[in-house]
Amino acid sequence: MPDSTTPLATRTSPRLRSPFASLSARLPRHRTLLLGITITGLLVLIALLAPWLAPHDPYAQSTANRMIPPVWHAAGSWEHMLGTDRLGRDYLSRLLYGARISLFIGLLAAFISGLIGTTLGVLAGYFGGRVDAVVSYILTTRLALPVVLVALALASLTGGSLIMVTLLLGLLLWDRFTVVARSATVQLRDAEYVQAAQALGASLPYILLREILPNIAPALIVVATLEVANAILLEATLSFLGMGIQPPLPSWGLMIAEGKAYMFFQPWVIAIPGAALFMLVLAINLLGDGLRDISAPGGRDE
Amino acid sequence: MKATSVEPTPYALELCGLSKRFTLGGKMFSKKRALYAVSDVSLRVPRGQVMGLVGESGCGKSTLAKMLLGLTPPSEGDVLIQGKSITHSDQKTLARHVQPIFQDPYSSLNPRRRIGDIIALPLRLHTTLSSQERSQRVTAMLDLVGLPKRATQQYPGQLSGGQRQRVAIARALIMRPDLVICDEPTSALDVSVQAQILNLLLDLKEEFGLTYLFISHDLAVVEHLVDRLAVMYLGRIVEEGSREQIFAAPKHPYTQALLASALTPDPSLDIPDLGLGSVQPDPSRPPAGCAFHPRCPQSSPECRERRPSLPPVDLHGTGRVACHFA
Numbered sequence: 001m002p003d004s005t006t007p008l009a010t011r012t013s014p015r016l017r018s019p020f021a022s023l024s025a026r027l028p029r030h031r032t033l034l035l036g037i038t039i040t041g042l043l044v045l046i047a048l049l050a051p052w053l054a055p056h057d058p059y060a061q062s063t064a065n066r067m068i069p070p071v072w073h074a075a076g077s078w079e080h081m082l083g084t085d086r087l088g089r090d091y092l093s094r095l096l097y098g099a100r101i102s103l104f105i106g107l108l109a110a111f112i113s114g115l116i117g118t119t120l121g122v123l124a125g126y127f128g129g130r131v132d133a134v135v136s137y138i139l140t141t142r143l144a145l146p147v148v149l150v151a152l153a154l155a156s157l158t159g160g161s162l163i164m165v166t167l168l169l170g171l172l173l174w175d176r177f178t179v180v181a182r183s184a185t186v187q188l189r190d191a192e193y194v195q196a197a198q199a200l201g202a203s204l205p206y207i208l209l210r211e212i213l214p215n216i217a218p219a220l221i222v223v224a225t226l227e228v229a230n231a232i233l234l235e236a237t238l239s240f241l242g243m244g245i246q247p248p249l250p251s252w253g254l255m256i257a258e259g260k261a262y263m264f265f266q267p268w269v270i271a272i273p274g275a276a277l278f279m280l281v282l283a284i285n286l287l288g289d290g291l292r293d294i295s296a297p298g299g300r301d302e
Numbered sequence: 303m304k305a306t307s308v309e310p311t312p313y314a315l316e317l318c319g320l321s322k323r324f325t326l327g328g329k330m331f332s333k334k335r336a337l338y339a340v341s342d343v344s345l346r347v348p349r350g351q352v353m354g355l356v357g358e359s360g361c362g363k364s365t366l367a368k369m370l371l372g373l374t375p376p377s378e379g380d381v382l383i384q385g386k387s388i389t390h391s392d393q394k395t396l397a398r399h400v401q402p403i404f405q406d407p408y409s410s411l412n413p414r415r416r417i418g419d420i421i422a423l424p425l426r427l428h429t430t431l432s433s434q435e436r437s438q439r440v441t442a443m444l445d446l447v448g449l450p451k452r453a454t455q456q457y458p459g460q461l462s463g464g465q466r467q468r469v470a471i472a473r474a475l476i477m478r479p480d481l482v483i484c485d486e487p488t489s490a491l492d493v494s495v496q497a498q499i500l501n502l503l504l505d506l507k508e509e510f511g512l513t514y515l516f517i518s519h520d521l522a523v524v525e526h527l528v529d530r531l532a533v534m535y536l537g538r539i540v541e542e543g544s545r546e547q548i549f550a551a552p553k554h555p556y557t558q559a560l561l562a563s564a565l566t567p568d569p570s571l572d573i574p575d576l577g578l579g580s581v582q583p584d585p586s587r588p589p590a591g592c593a594f595h596p597r598c599p600q601s602s603p604e605c606r607e608r609r610p611s612l613p614p615v616d617l618h619g620t621g622r623v624a625c626h627f628a
Contacts, residue, residue, distance in 0.1 A: 192410035196473065199371040199402050200424050201394035214414040 026294040033290020039283035047099040056090035058097045058250050094250035101251045102232045105166050109231035110224050112170025117177025125185025155243040165244050169231045176223050184216035218295040225288030229281045252277045311385035314481045314513035315347040320379035337586040339365040341537045346615045352514040354528030362537040363517045367485045372396045401474035405486040407466035411458035418454030424477045443472045464495035484516045533557045536593040543621020553623040555598050
């Protein structure tokens with residue numbers, strides 16, 4: 001039995017928190033992060049509850065009620081709180097359903113691109129050498145492509161649809177994941193705990209998934225939030241240009257596109273979906289920035 | 303001498319002409335060059351002994367350790383562990399015989415895993431024990447290294463440096479390896495904690511009948527721990543012998559300088575002047591002849607032309623030294 005143990009060595013400090021506890025301790029003090037979480041959470045809730053929240057069927061047209069202005073306008077009414085569009089569809093209902101589309105595309109596209117980008121980045125970072133050279137080549141090729149142009153071209157070839165647009169964006173937006181995952185993995189590749197796992201004979205998937213991935217995850221989650229916002233904006237762009245979501249689906253970008261003919265005399269038709277888009281993207285970006293702050297080692301919590 | 307017979311070899315570790323070559327350059331504007339991080343190292347470590355390996359940073363100690371752990375393949379030569387060549391065994395078999403204790407306990411434990419999971423990992427990979435049996439073994443091991451049971455639920459970030467190093471020791475020893483590669487296990491710790499960890503290592507060595515290869519640059523630490531000592535310079539062993547021989551009568555000028563460089567607690571003695579002059583040469587362009595000659599106070603023309611060879615392993619003689627003057 002080792003007798004070298006002193007009471008000093010066996011005492012663990014209760015002052016030091018576990019990684020999760022220190023994160024949750026920093027959270028309430030970060031105001032913009034809280035704001036981001038609140039708005040994003042609210043919009044997610046709205047998207048989930050759209051069928052119950054929407055006062056009207058978002059697809060129901062009514063030629064008698066075209067271009068009704070919102071309630072704060074002199075000619076507005078509570079029947080259509082945010083007015084109606086040129087086909088007489090309730091604008092509030094379309095906006096609520098549009099949140100579903102934006103969030104669906106944003107989350108799924110970020111997930112697909114995260115899967116592709118992280119896989120490439122971790123492999124490049126871990127193996128280095130030729131694997132890294134190949135991945136870097138693919139990455140540079142991807143970076144040389146203008147996303148909007150390529151997405152437009154491919155969308156016009158395949159025809160825009162919800163799934164097509166999501167896949168396209170997912171296949172195009174993985175570059176940041178790769179860059180971040182690669183550099184984070186390079187730093188960890190020679191970490192002694194990775195060497196310890198190697199020396200134990202741990203398998204390659206084990207090392208990559210259990211030893212490396214959890215340690216680069218915070219950085220990837222930050223990238224993911226920013227890519228969600230990015231994908232939402234790109235979907236709106238594509239839909240605005242007519243190559244994304246096709247009518248009659250209520251995409252916010254499409255709503256802006258449909259309203260652009262009326263923007264001088266009925267500015268709310270583009271202002272309302274524009275404001276919604278702005279809020280969502282801002283909230284997600286606040287969330288991402290905040291997460292980066294509180295997960296930064298050494299903490300900005302003092 | 304080579305262990306091919308059924309009789310178990312008395313050596314836990316044998317290195318036979320071990321070399322590691324890295325290729326530098328080879329890009330557009332630079333020629334390819336070979337860097338020998340370790341060249342032609344032969345050593346034998348009898349079972350149950352502690353072999354010290356000292357040398358300044360960049361001399362190839364850690365590369366040597368990586369080869370022994372199977373983390374990087376040797377370019378030339380072979381490593382025999384318990385008489386079996388590591389080139390013919392897979393990583394899992396090797397892992398049962400050799401385990402590392404790394405220098406920096408802040409980077410040797412995954413910050414996102416609980417201590418219990420970290421120590422249990424070898425059991426998960428190498429045994430079919432149930433999770434209950436595993437946690438029993440983990441608790442027993444924690445007790446042996448002097449940590450409380452509740453540490454299993456904690457994360458490395460909640461432990462001090464000394465406690466983390468105890469965790470690293472527990473992980474290395476839970477599978478009862480024959481050989482433990484200690485790569486500067488105390489150099490990242492406070493002086494007050496170093497002694498505790500060293501004593502723990504010595505106690506566990508007796509308890510489990512371990513053999514240590516103890517890599518260090520701290521001669522004071524080595525002096526109290528090792529049975530034999532090898533001194534490395536620019537990838538080569540320049541002197542090897544028993545502790546008494548080397549500390550009482552170092553033969554190689556480099557060993558002499560290393561011993562002279564050890565700081566003493568006496569403030570009136572000042573910081574020792576080694577008389578080594580220039581800095582360590584670029585390992586990718588080692589000097590001709592004896593690699594130590596540009597810094598050696600007694601170098602002669604012969605040293606500049608002919609490299610002194612190190613005699614073959616001899617555990618009973620007066621030690622080996624690679625110097626024309628010894």
